Amino acid sequence: MKTETRKDEIIKTAAKLFKEKGYSAVTMRDLASAMGMKAASLYNHIKSKQQILKEIIITLAEEFTSGLRQIQQSEKSNIKKIEEVVKLHVKIASQNPYGMASLNNDWMHLEEKLDYYLELRTNYEEELREIIAEGVKKDEIIDENIEIMLFSILTTLRSLYSWIPKKEYRNPEKLSQQLSTVLIQGINKN
Template identity: 55%
Template sequence: MRAESRKEEIINAASILFKEKGYSAVTMRDLAKAMGIKAASLYNHIQSKQEILATIIIDLAEMFTNGMNQIVNSDENTIQKLEKIIDLHIDVTLRNADGLASLNNDWMHLEEENLQYFEKMRQEYEENFRDIVKKGVARNEIKSFNIEIIVFSTLSTLRTLYLWYPKQRNIEAEMLKHDMVSVLLKGIV
């Protein structure tokens, strides 16, 4: 495994601080202090706090978008696609729970170009998810509940996984995947 670059270290440290305090409350001095370096040293690797935020959010949004595009373009049935979406969210959460806090809570602080790009990716992701669900209902692969309730309840659970899972000590990733798929797709009754 390769060593992290200094820029990656800065972004990871910032992800943790943004999760703990929120983007607006974190200063470059806070970040430098957390890393044990001088604030001026940060600027050797990054241009601004905004660059850090954009890197965190856009990288994660692109992971979700690329994953969703692969799922949408696959020949799998609705249930298999939904399982892969759940797996995608779990995998991204396990790799970067701290960054997901910024994705979910701080995206509105992105500057205009990145904000528009992020909002477009998010909208397309949700529309792809909605289309998968609609096709599944039309093919009688899933129950005919209200589409918006299915989309909301599933994505809300998956999007907040980053808050809950890091506190779990006795749930391995494979159990999480298995049980999340079972609960979200089959229910508990």
């Protein structure tokens, strides 16, 4: 557990601002002002605006990748694996909802690391697709269009960051369980 450096503070503050207005609309002067300093001073801690975005996004993308890999390697039913994926998203989004906004909305502004990010993203989708396809094959999951099931689940999980800061969702265990119910069982009573 390292102590938080000034650089970490800057990145955290930047993520908060990026969530409100997006990467392109946030200026280094905005960021400096939120930190209580002048824009030029930021550059003693970070190399560039682009580096801030890169650190926010790549860190999160790698967390998802390694989290999913662990789930994939476990010996659970595919429905259980999906429940674990829900937990993974709730956990990461709870810890860092601001960063999640950049991951979802500002990845296209990555320069150097864009290809790497896209690779992680594509692989993530592909692995989740395989969990669903396996579930269909083993009769755990209905034989409906896999892409629709995949994107329905994934887009809900990806937008978690936008409502997780609200009061009702401070209990990650409970939220994960309720969300799994809705995503897996649907909302229909009959």
